[in-house]
Amino acid sequence: MSFLAQQLLWGAVLPGTITAVLLLMGWRAWRRDGVPVYWGTPVALAIGYLFAHWRIVGLPLSFPPSDSTAWLFVVAAVMAGWGVLEHVTNEQVRARARWRLLLVGVITWLVVRPLMGNVWQGVTGWLWWTGLTLGWWLWWTAQERIAERLPGLPVALVLSMTAGGGGFVLLWSNSSSLSQLSGAVAAVSGVLVPLMLWRHNARVGAGAVATVAGILGLIWVNAIAFVPVPVVRIVALAAASLTPLVALLPAVRKRPAWASAVACAVLTAVVLAVVMFPTYRAYVASASAYGY
């Protein structure tokens, strides 16, 4: 088996399959009045990702992890539980957002702390921590609000596309492992798309969004802090994932679900192309004749 095929198998095909099987088992096992209960979705997404992480970069060598990438494994496991909590608790939106801010702030601190005082001197470190925390939190909260209003196909499709496109942006920004991990998020969230086309009443709630936004957000924090990928590229990726807002427009809302999903997908693809094209050009310009 070729190297690329092997990486695709371990990083996308098998994680996606694991998530799909767990989702189907969960939807079949837990029902309320004949309707599936979706609390298992965050767990299925996280387990698929954890498998990919194990195969791509290995298990953390210590706890707490000393390495920035290894934190992704720990946080993915935490996000499985957090996603379930977001799904089952009846906390008000504002209360959930406050708890989420605390969580994001603590995780960002744990991950970027080694750079403070070294790469980021003095107040710069605190500014980076604040900026990354607020950026991640705002994006996650926006995703949650979108999923609350549009719990169907567009959210799953756009999140998967964003993670996939982000994978290419990270690849062309000299970070293959973060790229593959982003691809793994695309694979595990992408399996929701055919499943939701098959089961029209399936939902992507705050729980599933929490898991995806938690993992993808930390991949982006890692990319900005440790690769480093220019912030503008990550902001553009985040913007690409907000296109389901288009589905809330009255003109689009009247259309069938698949039509609004297509509209969101096209718009997401356009925004992703805007960030991917210059990144690719910069990558090619810096490459030698033979690549490596």
Place this chain on the structure above:
Amino acid sequence: MFARAKHLVAGAVAAVVLWALPAAAQTYTIDPVHTSLVFRVKHMNAAYVYGMFRQVSGTVVVDEANPARSSINIEVDANSVFTANEQRDNHLRSPDFFNTRQFPTITFRSTQVRRVNANTVQVTGNLTIRGVTRPVTANVVMTGKGKSPQGKDLVGFETTFDIKRSDFGIRYGLPGLGDDVRVILSVEAAK
């Protein structure tokens, strides 16, 4: 006359005693310009690709009479990695490999030195890469002694040893990019 003879005898005794005592340990500073840290990794199970670190610093304590009192401390600037391909060098600095933003230095601290033969010692120590410390043992050969143009005493060593990068948490690209890394270190140090 008698007093002069007494001084001569005292001087001779002092010279004999100094000769008989073991030579004190000498501390040398690694000369980064004449020190090479080279590594090789197999690419796609085909050819070996070589790279090096351009910034190596540290100290070597040499005690020829009692090698157990010798030691070596090396610090490598991980950002100085060079493989003659800028894009690859940037990739090596990323979290896929050395993660130099978080771990800017690679260190080796010897913990034990023992004589193997007249020119060779076995050095055991702790190698820290990407924040992970693992013990390594290598035979180090003294390649020579000399004088620099500035009149400094020079001493040279060379060693070759193998490590597994996965032991240090660098697993990206396995198994296409080899796990076994051969390290060749040639040190010139001056005092």
